[in-house]
Amino acid sequence: MDWTVKHEFDIPTFVQQLVEEARALPATGKVADYIPALANVKPEQVGLALATIDGKLYSAGDAQTGFSIQSISKILGLVMAMNRVGDSLWQRVHMEPSGLPFNSIVQLEYEHGIPRNPFINAGAILIADVLVKHYSASRQAFISFIRQLAGCEQIFVDEGVFQSEKQHGSRNAAMAYLMKSFGNIEADVERVLEHYFYQCSVTLSCQQLATSLTFLANRGVHPQTNGMICSRRDAHRVNAILSTSGMYDQSGEFAFTVGLPAKSGVGGGIVAIVPGYGVICAWSPRLNHFGNSCLGMHMITRLAEQLGLSVY
Structure with missing residues (x-):
């Protein structure tokens, strides 16, 4: 899949704007509290990172702050x-x-x-x-x-x-x-x-998560090391299951509106795989009633829409 058109757009500026836009939105949702240690996380934090398979890393906000990856x-x-x-x-x-x-x-x-x-x-x-x-x-x-x-x-x-x-x-x-x-x-x-x-208790930042999963956007090969992490067929299979089941009971809506394989966690993180291009990771602790990050959903939706990243 050819994503070269995306490079005509000023991605670093837009990523920064998305974080600022998210921070300005009314506070909705709540931090996961059924695991008490997660209830103590500062809810106003917002991070966004985009790691491409050609080695670029764009990020803004709290993208270097570690958080509990949970279901990711x-x-x-x-x-x-x-x-x-x-x-x-x-x-x-x-x-x-x-x-x-x-x-x-x-x-x-x-x-x-x-x-x-x-x-x-x-x-x-x-x-x-x-x-x-x-x-x-x-x-x-x-x-x-x-x-x-x-x-x-x-x-x-x-x-x-x-x-x-x-x-x-x-x-x-x-x-x-x-x-x-x-x-x-x-x-x-x-x-x-x-x-x-x-x-579930591993701590990673948006930058680290986005970088870690780039092999799923690159047919199983980690672009930074050129090492095969999984077969091309298995990368396809993981992305397919993510498309139908990665966002809890909001998976169908996410596929419909965003169109990317994705996985969320109740720590507030969301990763979205863009085959042939890269990985988006958004994080903000407040969750909607499906268990997905409210601001994370907003940022990934806006970024995918602006860059035309739907796999469909």
């Missing part, structure tokens, strides 16, 4: 699992939109412990099980993978968020044990949950 970590876990076990993964987790809340237990029971897709909580816990079973130290492997992608060794887990996740993870534990009862969790449930909570 599900992308990285999925890529690791796909690389490790191949197509057998799809016998244990499907690739269909859920149509129910991301933490629904009802659907999981009805469908015999097989999650609808890897981006709802049950699916991500299943992916965590794969990683725990196939890595002797899955948490270390996960953080090392992120450091490799971001090109930065100074990336860590927020211990306060990690402990908070563990203390308030009863619903996730219920899903894990339900899948275990159907034989779809193979490792020790507590180890699987520890891994899942750990990966």
